[in-house]
Amino acid sequence: MRNRRPLPLAFGREVRRRRLALGLTLEQLAERSSLTPNYIGTVxxxxxxxxxxxxxxxxxxxxxxxxxxxxxxxxxxxxxLEAARLIEAQPPEVQEAMLELLRSMSRRRRG
Known part of the structure; x- marks a missing residue:
């Protein structure tokens, strides 16, 4: 089983809530969105x-x-927001380096 993270889970719940409120099946939403029912279910x-x-x-x-x-x-x-502003003010190569640093720190924190 995949590790479920808060943001994808919250997004998926909102999609499901709205689909059910419209009375749509997975198949109907799949047809309307050009996605497969199985994929929508995983989302x-x-x-x-x-x-x-x-x-x-x-x-x-x-x-x-x-x-x-x-x-x-x-x-x-x-x-x-402040971090985003500081990153956006940098040239692209520095932005990439800063993002990689943040990713590395995040991985270490998660263990």
Whole structure:
């Protein structure tokens, strides 16, 4: 079983909630979004990190704006906003190095 993370799980729950509110089956949403029912099921259960194209396809299939599916997921606090501003101010090669440093620190923290 895959390790389910909070953001994909919250996104998947929102997709499922909206699908059920519309009275759609997985198959119907799959047809409307050009995705497979099995893939949508894995997204709904938080087993996949959906790509941007998947988020757009699901939003289209549900008849909502993509941001509505994301809602308050991962709301950014002031420290994260400051970090993003500092990173964005750097040239691309420095941005990549900073991102790799953050990833490395995150991996070490998780053990």
């Amino acid at each position: 709904e259960h938080g087993q996949r990190d959906p790509s941007l194209s998947t988020i757009l396809a699901l939003a289209r299939g549900l008849g909502v704006a993509p941001g509505e599916l994301l809602g308050g997921i991962g709301e950014t606090g002031p420290l994260a």
